[in-house]
Amino acid sequence: FIIDVAEVKRADWNAFVQSNYSLQSSSSSMTFSKQPITAPLTRGTPQEYANMAVVLFTNISTYMGDHPAPPNLQNKKTLAQAVIAVGLKIPQIRSEIFCQILKQLSGNPTPANIARGWELLAYVCASFSPEKEVA
Numbered sequence: 001f002i003i004d005v006a007e008v009k010r011a012d013w014n015a016f017v018q019s020n021y022s023l024q025s026s027s028s029s030m031t032f033s034k035q036p037i038t039a040p041l042t043r044g045t046p047q048e049y050a051n052m053a054v055v056l057f058t059n060i061s062t063y064m065g066d067h068p069a070p071p072n073l074q075n076k077k078t079l080a081q082a083v084i085a086v087g088l089k090i091p092q093i094r095s096e097i098f099c100q101i102l103k104q105l106s107g108n109p110t111p112a113n114i115a116r117g118w119e120l121l122a123y124v125c126a127s128f129s130p131e132k133e134v135a
Contacts, residue, residue: 030099032107034066041099044131049093052086056093057100059083063120064104065113080120084127095130 029041040053061067063079073079087094101124105117 030103030106032066032104032109034061036061036067037100040096041103042096044092045096046092049090049096052090053093053096053100056083056086056097060097060100060117060120061104064108064116065110066104066108076116080123083120084123087124087128091128091131094128097124098130 029037037054037057040050045053058067059079059082062069062073063076063083069076083097087097098121101117101121105114105121108114108117
């Protein structure tokens with residue numbers, strides 16, 4: 001699955017997501033939010049990994065700077081490493097990771113957080129790809 005970013009206009013983002021991903025809720029769930037998710041974004045995430053998907057979103061949004069970091073966190077890079085480690089170990093959650101990062105990039109109002117999101121997306125892309133079919 002290849003996304004040609006030049007073909008995806010901001011106004012068409014929700015339609016693009018709806019046509020390429022099977023989401024748990026409306027396409028509005030695929031735009032930036034300061035609020036944590038309570039369930040996986042993709043229907044294809046196995047139920048046994050639902051809680052892990054929620055934790056992954058917290059790690060992603062904290063790494064990006066959209067969620068406050070706990071005081072005992074020494075280095076945000078450990079959050080990126082944790083996200084990648086889960087994706088490498090559990091292939092069934094890889095598409096969920098991609099969707100969560102893309103969600104936080106879409107409409108994010110903070111340029112520095114967007115930069116960290118793209119950085120995280122680059123790390124993830126270098127480590128694994130999403131599932132061939134996202135359900």
